[in-house]
Amino acid sequence: MKNKLGVKLPDHIDGIGKILPYKGPFARVRGLKKEGLTTTGVKMRSSLPGKKKVFKDLKKVIELSGLKDGGTISFHHHLRNGDFLLMNVMKVLDEMGFKDLILSPSSLTSAHQGIVDYVRKGVVKRICTSGLRGELGKFISKGNMEIPVVIRSHGGRARAIKSGDVKIDVAFIGAPSSDREGNLNGVRGPSACGSLGYAMVDAEYADCVIAVTDHLVDYPNTPISIPQYQVDYIVLTDKLGNPDKIGSGSTRLTTNPVDHIIAEKAAKLIFNSGYFGNGMTFQTGAGGASLAVAKYVADIMEAKGVVGSYAIGGISSYIVDIYKRGLFKKMFDVQSFDKGVVSSLLNNEDHLEISADFYANPFNSGAIINNLDVVVLAAYEIDTDFNVNVLVDSHGYAQGASGGHSDTSAAAKLTVIVAPSFRARIPTLVDRVNTIITPGETVDILVTERGIAVNPKRKDLLENFKGKGLNIIDICDLKKKVDKITLKPRMVEFGDKICGLIEYRDGTIIDTIDQVIE
Template sequence: MKAKDGGGRTLPETIAGFGKVAAFAGAWASAANRGAPRKLLSAGRPSKLLGSIDEAIRRSGLESGMTVSFHHHFREGDLVVNLVMDAIARAGIRDLTIAPSSLTNVHAPLVEHCRRGVIKRIYTSGLRGELAEQVSRGLLEAPVVIHSHGGRSRAIREGTIRPDVAFLGVPSCDRAGNARGWSGESACGSLGYAMVDARHACSVVLLTDFLEDYPAIPASIGQELVDWVVQVDRVGDPAGISKGATRLPKDPRELLIARRAVQAIDAAGVIRDGFSFQTGSGGSSLAAVRFLRELMLERGVKASFALGGITSQTARMLEEGLVGALLDVQSFDSDAARSLAANSRHYEIDATCYADPHAAGCAVDQLDVVVLSALEIDMAFNVNVITGSDGVIRGASGGHSDTAAGSGLAVVVAPLVRGRTASVVDRVETIVTPGESVDLVVTDYGLAVNPRRADLAAALRKGGLEVLEIGELREIAERITGVPEPVEHGNRIVGVVEYRDGTVIDLIRDVRA
């Protein structure tokens, strides 16, 4: 038995019934083993604070061929992805897989990084704007992988997506890395998607523009998960954080669809004390909250919880006592972010708890009703929220298939015709949510019930609503738009759409025109 010099004690190399002994070797001796070497202050305390993104990239141990991840809580106001990718390119690192929770219009600069080989592969919930356009035309050799929010959590937990370094912008954190989303100039509310990255990435770098005094507790991302903290000028543009998908609807058509959807939900018998709901982004689904609220006030009905992307409207319903709790994986506007800070019944949840299909339990399974938007719906009730009628990627999978699968009643709302293209079609361009999860389609020209739900059709008719066949809606649309020429696709697969369980539900091919 050989003795080892620990903290002055003599220790055996192995102990029967315990195993091999790793002897104490100094308070910070093992810190160096955690991937990257840490800077030690004279006092012997490791500081996580770094002076620049470039330094963080160096210290994180990032190398060519690795995977980096980001979140999209800053939505159209995100500055982090572009800042970090520019720095990575400067460092000469290439062939990266990037795995943001989603990408938006502001990420057009990534096109250049793809062209130059800095980015080789993309996992994301969605793509918009110039990047989406270029990807649809074959920008990358490897297809982009589209996942749902729940599917991403599953993939990260199961190791399909394995972020080597997560670069996470946070509206505030302390020097130890306790971070939260509801304070600071760039407040975005919930950090629900980022929490998954923080837990599972090999190395975690936080970027913030608001360094708080220690301890910034309670924290959404705890210091125990964080390797480095970098202070930057700005992480998010507040104007962009609540822009785009969450505008407040005034359009009479969207209001009409929303009112009709709520009438149908009511006729289905869902609106009773203790029910729960989620509404997606997009005009009509956001407007549905307004009519739901009016009806609940009129009837004196209270919901147990609202889930998902939380808006100022749902936050107001919490404050009015119409909703018992908010489960918030993503805050859609600054009022929702403020509510998260102020209301004790407004809870932040991570994407695993929200929608991970292989977790022991997730919140979408507790939903009574969800109202979701769509780009296209077909005769089998399949829904497309990712590609336009021209075949170009212009949307996001988001929580669409997660909530449609989990909720008792999945309502899809869309104007029958957008511009000159029909929303109800023979066959959707790309399936994101399978028709078996969709119960009801509501348009400005009427509503249709999935034949699998004869009970629902009967309930709606009993409630005095006219129920059409989905084919009738398509015919009305065709009378208005005519039958379009099919989109001309090439043979290259530019996108793989994963269902939430990781199986492939559809492919996106390159567009020619």
């Protein structure tokens, strides 16, 4: 069969099951009532008064958890490149002789390359994640896993866990602070990472929750991000991670002049879009040009005396600074992007921690992004139908993450993609992106340093931009303009094997990760 975007898909994949083809950003959301899905299936647990929960030996606790071969384990990635927990747990699981596990973390970063060895040894049979990087991404793109990896957006993962598509047997939650009963938060302790937004979903729906902490505090530990009644065991460890590696410098404002040209143009567009004004809601990525857009938008807000309602997403210290200038009233934080955000989340009552479900799940009674006015996002590649790839690099390898890209672009009233028109002579603008993460029908504007393209179905925007001195051109003409400079892009050769499935936020399959032939 083929999905709405013409991607060929099998009806069924062994080890995964029935494949639902993508039919449009809100097709399944609109018809969900008829499906009659329910949220159930979490094992009931009981606890006698005075039960001891704190242990020193992780092996002992894994035995107590009842984890079996083939079981599903989960992790959260708030410590990003500084996470030690996932690899430490994998080592123990290997020593204990576990096989065929389904590894289902909220995402994987460069700290998790070592998973390759556990796949080779048979400890891990399947991977579900938002992102893949480094050697692990190459390993998967070369076709080394029998069952395709499943890539989910942050909202899509919350949906999958809640609906039982992903049934977590044991959730390992890195807890920067815990008390003896398992009240957890991410804002205290030497490994403080800020929000625990992704882990909140795991804690609610896993059959067994193991919190691992390097900071056990007196009872009760507050604020309570994850409550004790969801936590079965607490295991002490020496060090959970290195919070200096959360940000990896991504929250410093870019010094690249091209990024600033793009950002300034994007801000001017947002100002003229019809969505700029008091009470506006805003999300931007933490890297490069996206974060720079926040700077220019904030400057215009200040100059015009405009105060927004909320900023949302991964919150970086730069967004906290904009809040401090009085330009937004609240911040919703599903993931804190650098160590500097932690004290704001702890001390500031306008800075609110939210779960991935609350943030972006399409199958609940209203995620926060449903009220998003403007989102600014990046792209590895974008095509002339405005489809965006943020996962597969120019060599064909999975080296990125789905994140909240497709969630926010579907929900926001205005979705702006900012990207240089080429990087290292490889054009960003192509006829068809390698792998679709975000469908073009949810993307409104592409801003490059060489011109701005507006999705032709947004006639209202084109009308608003008329006579504003904005260099708006047809996306195909923009592509021709760029192609003249970059010459022919590198062609990657792909095989027939499906190495990964890109699951859209509603659980349908929008695209595949294809095998790279070297």
